[in-house]
Amino acid sequence: MDGALLIVIFATSGALEALATARTQDAVRGLLDLAATTATRLSGDGREETVATADLVVGDTVLIRPGERVGADGRVLHGVSDVDQATITGEPLPVAKEAGDEVFAGTLNGSGALRVKVEHLMVTVCRGCCCGILAKVPRLDHAGQFVDLRTSLSGVAMVRRTDCLDACERANVVQPSAEGRKAGGRPVWLGQVNDPAAVADITTWVNSGGPGLADPPGVLDLYTFTPSRRVRRELED
Known part of the structure; x- marks a missing residue:
């Protein structure tokens, strides 16, 4: 009897958690829909x-x-x-x-x-094609990660969403501010940013000034890559 009761309790809590998660994701999608295209x-x-x-x-x-x-x-x-x-x-x-x-x-x-x-440093996050979808990284709240970035970098950097940057599964770009460009900063491409700790490191770096003004945490070297010249030109020029 006690075992059956525990099963019911766990099943109910799981259903309530799934419902709460679905509602949160719907709210986040609603916020993302407000962005101008x-x-x-x-x-x-x-x-x-x-x-x-x-x-x-x-x-x-x-x-x-x-x-x-x-x-x-x-x-x-x-x-x-x-x-x-x-x-x-x-x-x-x-x-x-x-x-x-x-x-x-x-x-x-x-x-x-x-x-x-437009004068703020920019963070471009891919959320289309094969980037930022549950089929690729099923345990990551992709929409929630995007909103967390916008919230933590509000007033410091523009966090924008794009459907596809043609650098599949690895397209996240931190572009320097006007001051960063004057100091020699160039866009930094980061891939496979699925770890909350890596997102926190990016946030800390951007808050410190980003490319050209602050050195990125060493751990971000693990995520840095160089896309093709064509892909870079399409976004950076």
């Missing part, structure tokens, strides 16, 4: 070009029209608006933004148009 990039002569947010790099200037979601972390160059950033900061009311203020990817622009310069 395209942005309006401005060239030096003011021409507009619609590009994927995954193609934005540090130094780009983007135009954010009223009602659009912000496509990248950056700083306002021109314009005045109010931005709903509750999904990032939890603030219940829209926050006034003007030249010099920071804006965050995924937040919702209000009634004014803003010109924003």
